[in-house]
Amino acid sequence: MIDVDTLIHARWIIPVIPHSTTLEHHCLVVDKGRIIDLLPIQNAEQKYTGKIVEKLENHALIPGLINSHTHVPMNLMRGIADDLPLMEWLEKHIWPLEQKWMSEEFVRDGTDLAIAEMLRGGTTCFNDMYFFPEVTAHQAIKHGIRAKVGLILIDFPSAWAENSDMYLEKGLALHQSLLDQPLVSTAFAPHAPYTVSDDPLKKIRIFADQLNIPIHMHVHETEFEVHQQQQQTSQTPLERLDKLGLLTPSFIAVHMTQFSDKEIAHYATTGAHIVHCPESNLKLGSGFCPISLALAAGINVALGTDGAASNNDLDMFGEMRTAALLAKGVTGNASSIPAMTALKMATLNGAKALGLENETGSLSIGKAADVVAINLDELETQPLYDVVSHIVYACSRQQVTDVWVAGKQLLKQRQLTTLDVVELKAKLPKWQQRLAAFN
Amino acid sequence: MIDVDTLIHARWIIPVIPHSTTLEHHCLVVDKGRIIDLLPIQNAEQKYTGKIVEKLENHALIPGLINSHTHVPMNLMRGIADDLPLMEWLEKHIWPLEQKWMSEEFVRDGTDLAIAEMLRGGTTCFNDMYFFPEVTAHQAIKHGIRAKVGLILIDFPSAWAENSDMYLEKGLALHQSLLDQPLVSTAFAPHAPYTVSDDPLKKIRIFADQLNIPIHMHVHETEFEVHQQQQQTSQTPLERLDKLGLLTPSFIAVHMTQFSDKEIAHYATTGAHIVHCPESNLKLGSGFCPISLALAAGINVALGTDGAASNNDLDMFGEMRTAALLAKGVTGNASSIPAMTALKMATLNGAKALGLENETGSLSIGKAADVVAINLDELETQPLYDVVSHIVYACSRQQVTDVWVAGKQLLKQRQLTTLDVVELKAKLPKWQQRLAAFN
Numbered sequence A, B: 001m002i003d004v005d006t007l008i009h010a011r012w013i014i015p016v017i018p019h020s021t022t023l024e025h026h027c028l029v030v031d032k033g034r035i036i037d038l039l040p041i042q043n044a045e046q047k048y049t050g051k052i053v054e055k056l057e058n059h060a061l062i063p064g065l066i067n068s069h070t071h072v073p074m075n076l077m078r079g080i081a082d083d084l085p086l087m088e089w090l091e092k093h094i095w096p097l098e099q100k101w102m103s104e105e106f107v108r109d110g111t112d113l114a115i116a117e118m119l120r121g122g123t124t125c126f127n128d129m130y131f132f133p134e135v136t137a138h139q140a141i142k143h144g145i146r147a148k149v150g151l152i153l154i155d156f157p158s159a160w161a162e163n164s165d166m167y168l169e170k171g172l173a174l175h176q177s178l179l180d181q182p183l184v185s186t187a188f189a190p191h192a193p194y195t196v197s198d199d200p201l202k203k204i205r206i207f208a209d210q211l212n213i214p215i216h217m218h219v220h221e222t223e224f225e226v227h228q229q230q231q232q233t234s235q236t237p238l239e240r241l242d243k244l245g246l247l248t249p250s251f252i253a254v255h256m257t258q259f260s261d262k263e264i265a266h267y268a269t270t271g272a273h274i275v276h277c278p279e280s281n282l283k284l285g286s287g288f289c290p291i292s293l294a295l296a297a298g299i300n301v302a303l304g305t306d307g308a309a310s311n312n313d314l315d316m317f318g319e320m321r322t323a324a325l326l327a328k329g330v331t332g333n334a335s336s337i338p339a340m341t342a343l344k345m346a347t348l349n350g351a352k353a354l355g356l357e358n359e360t361g362s363l364s365i366g367k368a369a370d371v372v373a374i375n376l377d378e379l380e381t382q383p384l385y386d387v388v389s390h391i392v393y394a395c396s397r398q399q400v401t402d403v404w405v406a407g408k409q410l411l412k413q414r415q416l417t418t419l420d421v422v423e424l425k426a427k428l429p430k431w432q433q434r435l436a437a438f439n
Helices: A041-047 A072-077 A086-101 A106-118 A133-143 A165-177 A197-212 A224-234 A237-243 A262-268 A278-283 A291-296 A316-329 A339-345 A348-352 A387-393 A421-426 A428-438 B041-047 B072-077 B086-101 B103-120 B133-143 B164-177 B198-211 B223-234 B237-243 B261-270 B279-283 B290-294 B316-331 B339-345 B348-355 B387-393 B421-426 B427-439
Strands: A002-013 A022-032 A035-041 A048-063 A065-070 A124-126 A148-155 A184-188 A215-217 A251-257 A273-276 A300-303 A369-375 A400-405 A406-413 B002-014 B025-031 B034-039 B048-061 B065-070 B125-130 B146-153 B182-191 B215-219 B249-257 B273-277 B299-303 B371-375 B401-406 B408-412
Touching: A002 A369, A022 A041, A022 A048, A035 A041, A035 B048, A041 A048, A041 B198, A048 A400, A065 A251, A065 A348, A065 B261, A072 A086, A072 A106, A072 A428, A086 A428, A086 B316, A086 B339, A106 A124, A106 A133, A106 A406, A106 A421, A106 A428, A106 B408, A124 A291, A124 A348, A124 A400, A133 A148, A133 A165, A133 A184, A133 A369, A148 A165, A165 A184, A165 A197, A184 A197, A197 B237, A197 B273, A215 A237, A215 B048, A224 A237, A237 A251, A237 A262, A262 A291, A262 B133, A273 A291, A273 A348, A273 B086, A278 A316, A278 B316, A291 A316, A300 A339, A316 A339, A316 A387, A316 B182, A316 B279, A316 B316, A339 A348, A339 A387, A339 B002, A348 B237, A348 B249, A369 B299, A421 A428, A428 B237, B002 B041, B002 B371, B025 B041, B025 B299, B048 B125, B048 B387, B065 B249, B065 B316, B065 B348, B072 B086, B072 B103, B072 B421, B086 B198, B086 B339, B103 B133, B103 B299, B103 B408, B103 B421, B125 B348, B125 B401, B133 B146, B133 B182, B146 B164, B164 B182, B164 B198, B198 B215, B215 B237, B237 B261, B261 B290, B273 B290, B273 B348, B290 B316, B299 B316, B299 B339, B299 B348, B316 B339, B421 B427
Parallel strands: A002 A048, A065 A124, A124 A148, A148 A184, A184 A215, A215 A251, A251 A273, A273 A300, B002 B048, B065 B125, B125 B146, B146 B182, B182 B215, B215 B249, B249 B273, B273 B299
Antiparallel strands: A002 A022, A022 A035, A048 A369, A369 A400, A400 A406, B002 B025, B025 B034, B048 B371, B371 B401, B401 B408
16 A cells, blocks of 8 residues: 555546546545546555545546636725726726725735635636735745736836836846745736837847746737727737747737637747636627637637636636637537536646646646545536536536645635635725725 | 514615615515515614514625526436537437426426525526426425416427417416415416417417416527528518517517617517526527617516526526626627616516516515525625625625525525425436436
8 A cells, every 4th residue: 555645536537638538436646745646446445545535425626727817916906896998997997096005915915815715716826917926926825826926017117116127127036036936936927018118028028038937918908909009000919929029839818809810820820828818808898709719720728817806706617607608609609618628728728828737737647736626416516417517507616615736735625724714804894995985 | 663574684785776776784674575664774673673683794685586587497407418509409409308208297306406596596586488387386386486487388299288279278277276376477488489380379469468477488599590480481580479469568588689779679669578598598609689779778678597408507696797798798888787787687677577576676665575685795705895796796696695585584594494405406316317318
């Protein structure tokens, strides 16, 4: 018998690799934070002894969900300004609020709220873009969640940095300071084509190559953004980024609601990734990203919620469902984005986009044990014919019972193990009062 | 002091009438099943003594949600055939399964599962269309939920009736038998223009007038349906229904994904209603009902989930969110269908469509006490700036804690009071095995 840290027996396991496979009565064997085996329960009982043995008789295990586009501190602004178009929402509400309240404290409390929400909903990794990223990194490390922290860069001064050189300098220092962290690493995060000029983008391109860091950017979020730049410069934002040499397998374009057949064909040749944020795009009336066409062209498409101020949650179950339903509506083809594809977008495709596919994104031997257990025994997921269908089309995130990141249990029977919910909640009325008074 | 049955103190109350009103620290006073007062808590404490006093300090009260289009027994087929277009889904899966398994027992168990799911999710009234409606009516009465049971009629024989005369006869007998029921009444439910011929529709028109019964029908669900009939008869299904005299304030057209500006303008003059089923329309790739235009034209638009086989849940919180988000996406206008409009569609507009606006749909003095309490103290709905925003955009149905129908508490701290969940669950594996083996 081999001694290991944890054995997780489950009624169903969806490893994501291989595709469309649902294992029944299998055991995930975890040791030193990694998946070391995946085999039928009866075989596991003859081969392994676990310090901890979880028997999840009504549960499905899936890889930890990866939220590939977040602004986690914005959780403090959840629902503060709804039913408004993107530019009015940004210019009249979000930016003035940020101008007034942005601080380390704001970022710390907002990040904690978001991490608690994400873990309770089965998200084990997030790809963030916000100011004070060193605070977000610190909180992610503290609570044990996996993260790509964005090295934000924008042409305008903020409470965090005065100019693009200072953004870059602080970002590179943060990158350096995180090099020995197993779970938290960085991506460059130039905000958007319309807020970042050529010079800092060229520098980012060079550093990204040298340091092997992904570049995470809002691109073609609205038709307005594309037309405005076309009128000003006779090229689309995507053409500009291409000329600047940014479209490589390290590039992650978020939104892409404006994406022609020709652009899709070219983008596919670059190896760059797309993050689809269907609920935010709907809520801001921004348009539809043609993900069925993008996937068919071979582009890797991941999934994100965007910030809680434009969603208004960080619920990757809801996001999978919306992505699968919306693709069918937009194409008129009910076979578009079947449930398994939606689950893959929310796991493996996210890992690929973030350059983490060797670490996470599937329940594969050798990868980190980023694992989510879902109780399917609720009335809302009965009867059960197809586990993946229920996870995408019927399940809610409240059915997540247990979550592990790199083998460490962060949610245990719906209780967070590294975050004090009472203490966290006590910090929120202060922000509610401050922000509401100013809005 | 006046003695009453129940006082419900709540942090927030959204009565829906008047529109866009959120009361704080108010008390809903319930006696003999009806709302008899709604006033500040401090005033209520001086005026009323309740046999039961509920103090809901972190909760919002809303009117019970009205699911205006269901096929409740289809809960037994949740997730049995996904990612397929409407006609293939119907002809190759749903209809053969129904042909094989339709029975009183099927309808009873499926209805119980659906009622349990609806009550746990804050739905207090549903408008159903299915075979063996007397069984659905019986179960609704047994469990205390409000319902409009559809007197199904279709040109084809089924396990319930052999021909249109027999459907009509059995339907009228059921209508007669329910006349003294306070919570359960009927609507005619001719299935769809493409499955019901003129003769039975003319009879239904006459009986509906005489007996004052609404008519509930699938109309213009897909472009295919409209084009096919146009080719065969040179008129659209809607034109045909209009010529048959069906478009009156008693008519409820479900789906309407094909609805031109001209049709909208005419439909508005008839006083007939629309039920929007956004998730089912998306899932089957059926198209988008132009609800923003319909509402602007003065048409009453209610909200429904459709059956759990094409959704795959009966979650009116999800449906409100999808309706609000999708409308913004389709129009490109982020101000379309604000949160309060979505809540109104799911409550008052449903009551109007079903002819129940004097009984339910708002927390108004004189109406039945159909009430839902939502706990907003979860991390997922913090901080809180706008209660209605959170109910529509951030809340999940699991945050529903208590539900009353006509003053009787059917969900108490998330426990059903009239349904035995253990007994219900024990009946489901049998159906799972039968249906999976045949599919």
